[in-house]
Amino acid sequence: MMQLFQITGSSSFAARAALEEAGAAYEAVNIHPRNRDAIPAFAEVNPLKRVPALQEGDVKVYETGAVLLHIADRFPESGLIPPLGDPRRPEVYRWIMWTANTLHGAWWPLMMPSFLTTDESGADGVRSKGLSAMAQHGAYLDTQLEGREWCIGDQFTIADIYLYMLVGWQSFVDDVQIGGAPVQEHFARVGARPAIARARELDDLKPDFSRNHPDLRGGEPI
Numbered sequence: 001m002m003q004l005f006q007i008t009g010s011s012s013f014a015a016r017a018a019l020e021e022a023g024a025a026y027e028a029v030n031i032h033p034r035n036r037d038a039i040p041a042f043a044e045v046n047p048l049k050r051v052p053a054l055q056e057g058d059v060k061v062y063e064t065g066a067v068l069l070h071i072a073d074r075f076p077e078s079g080l081i082p083p084l085g086d087p088r089r090p091e092v093y094r095w096i097m098w099t100a101n102t103l104h105g106a107w108w109p110l111m112m113p114s115f116l117t118t119d120e121s122g123a124d125g126v127r128s129k130g131l132s133a134m135a136q137h138g139a140y141l142d143t144q145l146e147g148r149e150w151c152i153g154d155q156f157t158i159a160d161i162y163l164y165m166l167v168g169w170q171s172f173v174d175d176v177q178i179g180g181a182p183v184q185e186h187f188a189r190v191g192a193r194p195a196i197a198r199a200r201e202l203d204d205l206k207p208d209f210s211r212n213h214p215d216l217r218g219g220e221p222i
């Protein structure tokens with residue numbers, strides 16, 4: 001059976017949500033954030049020991065964007081990406097790439113500013129730069145989502161799932177909201193889908209994406 005190596009409420013949420021949307025049979029393997037070597041198979045799937053990582057037989061894939069693209073291809077009947085040859089398919093590639101290379105990393109200056117400077121007094125500056133970058137990303141997203149139901153228009157795809165998770169992280173950080181009404185309404189639309197709500201419950205997350213139990217991952221204390 002497919003195995004998803006995950007830490008509840010982390011980047012692996014997107015993979016779990018895509019698997020739930022696809023109705024896939026999978027086993028969720030909980031990785032403890034402070035003990036990533038407890039399950040040796042994890043490092044065999046992802047030598048970087050980060051989640052999500054997915055294994056099915058000889059297939060091993062990690063990096064959130066790659067995992068999502070693989071799930072969409074693995075379950076074509078789920079419609080999580082338009083088929084090859086459909087002109088909207090490259091739009092999904094573009095969304096996944098931008099989300100992975102720009103929006104995902106834009107969270108680090110806001111979530112862990114002190115990790116990004118050797119100057120003990122520099123964290124406020126890192127956070128401030130991070131806030132202005134995030135404001136720009138939110139403004140860009142508003143223009144992309146204005147008048148659209150989903151990222152590529154009328155079809156729900158893995159791009160919506162990845163974006164939903166990264167917008168949801170606004171609940172982890174004080175005084176940050178990504179974008180305006182187009183982004184926030186998209187967040188609410190994705191969050192109302194039954195499979196997404198199920199993934200949230202499995203990952204111990206509230207409807208606003210904040211954690212029910214901030215000190216637990218996979219039911220274990222961090």
Ligand SMILES: N[C@@H](CCC(=O)N[C@@H](CS)C(=O)NCC(=O)O)C(=O)O
Pocket residue numbers: 007010011012033034049050051052062063064065100104
């Ligand atoms: N670029 C990687 C980043 C993955 C990543 O940073 N995963 C984090 C979870 S958000 C992780 O494994 N973190 C465990 C930890 O830092 O405690 C991806 O997109 O999959």
